Amino acid sequence: MNNNMKFLLIGLAIAITISVAAPFLASPAPDGLESSAKNVIEESKFAVLEESEPAIQFPMPDYSIEGMGKSGEIVAITVGSVAMLLIAYGIGKAAKI
Amino acid sequence: MHIPDSFMPLSQAIVYWAIAIPFIIMSLRWSRKEMDDTKIPILAALAAGIFAIQALNIPIGMGTSGHMVGATLVAIVLGSPWAGLLVLTLVLIVQGFVFGDGGITVMGANIINMGLISGFIGYYTFVGLKKRVSMSIAAYVGAWLGLFIASLAVAFEMWLAGTFPLVPGLIAMGTFHFIIGIVAEGLITTIALAAIARSRPDLLSDTVKDSRGVEA
Numbered sequence: 001m002n003n004n005m006k007f008l009l010i011g012l013a014i015a016i017t018i019s020v021a022a023p024f025l026a027s028p029a030p031d032g033l034e035s036s037a038k039n040v041i042e043e044s045k046f047a048v049l050e051e052s053e054p055a056i057q058f059p060m061p062d063y064s065i066e067g068m069g070k071s072g073e074i075v076a077i078t079v080g081s082v083a084m085l086l087i088a089y090g091i092g093k094a095a096k097i
Numbered sequence: 098m099h100i101p102d103s104f105m106p107l108s109q110a111i112v113y114w115a116i117a118i119p120f121i122i123m124s125l126r127w128s129r130k131e132m133d134d135t136k137i138p139i140l141a142a143l144a145a146g147i148f149a150i151q152a153l154n155i156p157i158g159m160g161t162s163g164h165m166v167g168a169t170l171v172a173i174v175l176g177s178p179w180a181g182l183l184v185l186t187l188v189l190i191v192q193g194f195v196f197g198d199g200g201i202t203v204m205g206a207n208i209i210n211m212g213l214i215s216g217f218i219g220y221y222t223f224v225g226l227k228k229r230v231s232m233s234i235a236a237y238v239g240a241w242l243g244l245f246i247a248s249l250a251v252a253f254e255m256w257l258a259g260t261f262p263l264v265p266g267l268i269a270m271g272t273f274h275f276i277i278g279i280v281a282e283g284l285i286t287t288i289a290l291a292a293i294a295r296s297r298p299d300l301l302s303d304t305v306k307d308s309r310g311v312e313a
Contacts, residue, residue, distance in 0.1 A: 036270045058196060085144060087191065
């Protein structure tokens with residue numbers, strides 16, 4: 001195993017650690033863009049923007065799994081992190097073909 | 098700063114896609130040219146880490162939170178802003194389609210803001226500063242500036258979209274991201290880079306060779 005596979009495994013361990021901690025540590029407050037929208041848009045218009053239904057059903061909306069609470073969030077974010085690793089690895093490999 | 102679909106009319110969202118696609122293609126060309134078996138694991142680890150850290154919103158006061166974007170960190174570690182654009186494109190695709198975070202029609206705009214603007218400004222600010230100041234300060238300022246300018250770009254796009262008024266939008270986005278840049282983007286970029294510089298200085302040898310003094 002060369003050094004960079006070690007880098008990958010340590011990176012994965014850090015990503016999974018963050019994924020498990022994030023549901024407990026992450027602030028539920030709106031992010032900068034949402035908060036800006038609340039501040040600068042009229043309330044009635046903001047409500048319309050917020051309520052608009054997405055065009056498609058997302059597998060894990062808002063980094064959660066329905067009915068699974070915090071454990072669902074942990075699973076969702078962890079799955080996302082691992083998927084990102086595999087996708088980026090695949091893109092890197094595919095680029096060489 | 099993930100723009101949701103409802104914040105931008107489709108006619109404009111398409112324009113951002115048209116601008117984003119050539120840059121995405123260039124980032125794939127970069128990966129074709131630069132990726133090898135030693136760099137692929139680093140790209141993959143960074144992609145996983147950036148996705149995870151983006152789920153960690155940090156409170157900044159004023160009833161608001163924010164998270165790191167990460168394009169500048171990826172660009173510095175892999176020595177090219179195209180790397181940041183590629184990773185952010187992949188992250189935004191997964192976030193948009195799987196988690197409903199950031200819109201799908203507006204994904205082109207999100208790729209431009211987070212992958213292109215924040216990463217390119219962050220990386221080239223770092224490159225410009227590293228000759229004069231330490232690697233950590235150069236990375237901190239670059240990451241902060243990239244995020245701040247990207248947030249102003251979002252405010253401008255929201256004005257073009259008819260969603261935000263111009264000046265209040267710039268002030269609100271600028272204020273929040275000024276702070277998010279300090280407590281999230283700048284800080285985490287610097288910590289991650291220092292950790293890599295300490296454990297794997299060889300990885301950063303090309304990127305920081307002009308840096309004054311020792312790595313980190």
